[in-house]
Amino acid sequence: MKEGVVIKSTGSWYTVSVNEELYQCRIKGKFRLDGQKLTNPVAVGDKVMIEIENVEEESGVIVSILERKNYILRQSPRKKHFMHLMAAxxxxxxxxxxxxxxxxxxxxxxxxxxxxxxxxxxxxxxxxxxxxxxxxxxxxxxxxxxxxxxxxxxxxxxxxxxxxxxxxxxxxxxxxxxxxxxxxxxxxxxxxxxxxxxxxxxxxxxxxxxxxxxxxxxxxxxxxxxxxxxxxxxxxxxxxTPGIKTLGFNNLEVQDVAHNFREFFVYSQQCRFSNCVHRQEPGCAVKEAIENGYISVIRYDNYLAILDEIEDQNYWERHTHY
Known part of the structure; x- marks a missing residue:
């Protein structure tokens, strides 16, 4: 087996660079990410182990993915109950x-x-x-x-x-x-x-x-x-990467959004309630920071719009996997 880096993804085939030699590879077996269904289980940037199938045709099979430093994951634009790996x-x-x-x-x-x-x-x-x-x-x-x-x-x-x-x-x-x-x-x-x-x-x-x-x-x-x-x-x-037309968040809950607006998270440590989502709750330090000009109203309005969108999605629909 050889270790390489995925440099191109075209759906079912992946181009893997092994010491600057390129191999066209398929996937062997099923790969999952934290139990989520993926449209593409391997991302460009992934370090992988491959088995060479045909030296002359420079083809092989990806048999394992090495541990990722990080990755970018988005909701699939075509299959909303699936996630799509953008890069790793x-x-x-x-x-x-x-x-x-x-x-x-x-x-x-x-x-x-x-x-x-x-x-x-x-x-x-x-x-x-x-x-x-x-x-x-x-x-x-x-x-x-x-x-x-x-x-x-x-x-x-x-x-x-x-x-x-x-x-x-x-x-x-x-x-x-x-x-x-x-x-x-x-x-x-x-x-x-x-x-x-x-x-x-x-x-x-x-x-x-x-x-x-x-x-x-x-x-x-x-x-x-x-x-x-x-x-x-x-x-x-x-x-x-391909241009983005829409970004949805079937994969997130309200608290996920609250935790990942970085300045909100800092001020949220001072909120009266640990599960505060910074809307109508009393003793909200984030709302106070907005009123005092420490947090952008633009960011807050965008935050509320995302929360509304997530809550408008049927709970059953968001938790259904096909």
Whole structure:
């Protein structure tokens, strides 16, 4: 058997790199994650053990997954009772958003942070297409950057068209394994092509009909950019993932959400009730912090919207597995 890293996932087949030799592999047996049903039990970034089936055809079988440092898990967009592994063993997530073209969905950033926060994965929030921002858009940008910087997230504004801010983004990527994610149409591929033109990733346009982004990345794949001017470029890797249209949370309970809004969790230690979810409960330290301006009203409104969505889902439906 040989140890390798999964660098591409296409559903039933996985490309595994073993000392830079690539093998097309299937899965042997069933793999589960904490008892949850998965659409893809193996993720890009996973370290695996494989058995070589055919040396000439460079094919093999994944027989085991080595212990993960971390992973990003989301509700499957197609099978809502299943979960989908986005990536594993990463150092950080680069969340690419834009205020304009397409417009930023209310709450999208906070929904994504609910995916990374359970594993304490650092997130860099990148506002792309800054060359298109009006004076009003720039005011929105300033507010959002302040909100997320205050709770410990790095933010930056960039333009893949003009190159503005791209050196800063490249610096953030150096010597790390990063998962690149964002809404469809925010310009992930444009950014990656600017940073590593040798990869020539396919870029898409916004739909004329809906004004929404079109999927140009179909499957998750790991790349090693050729940052020639940096001697440590070989240790820089990123995982490009399909654009996200929606993020649901069939897998979470109300308390899960409360615990993973990081600044809420800090103040919640002072709440009168240990199971406080920061709505109408008396003696709520989180509500007091919001009134005193220590917690963003924007974050709180997004938090309430997620709670309402989770509670609106039928309990039986959320706990049914097929």
């Amino acid at each position: 063993n990463i150092d950080q997530a680069i969340l690419i958003v834009t205020i304009k073209n397409p417009e930023l969905k209310p709450g999208f950033i906070d929904r994504f942070l609910l995916v990374t926060e359970p594993h304490n994965i650092p997130v860099v929030i990148v506002f792309n297409k800054s060359d298109l921002y009006s004076a009003e858009d720039l005011e929105v940008l300033e507010v959002l950057e302040e909100v997320y910087q205050q709770i410990g997230y790095q933010t930056m504004a960039v333009s893949a068209k003009t190159g503005n801010g791209m050196d800063q983004l490249k610096e953030a990527l150096l010597n790390k394994t990063s998962v690149i994610s964002g809404q469809s149409g925010v310009g992930k591929s444009s950014i990656l092509n600017y940073l590593a033109p040798e990869l020539t990733l396919r870029e898409g346009d916004l739909s004329d009909y809906s004004g929404k982004g079109q999927h140009t990345t179909t499957f998750a794949e790991m790349y090693s950019p050729d940052f020639k001017e940096n001697t440590h470029a070989g240790s820089t890797k990123f995982i490009d």
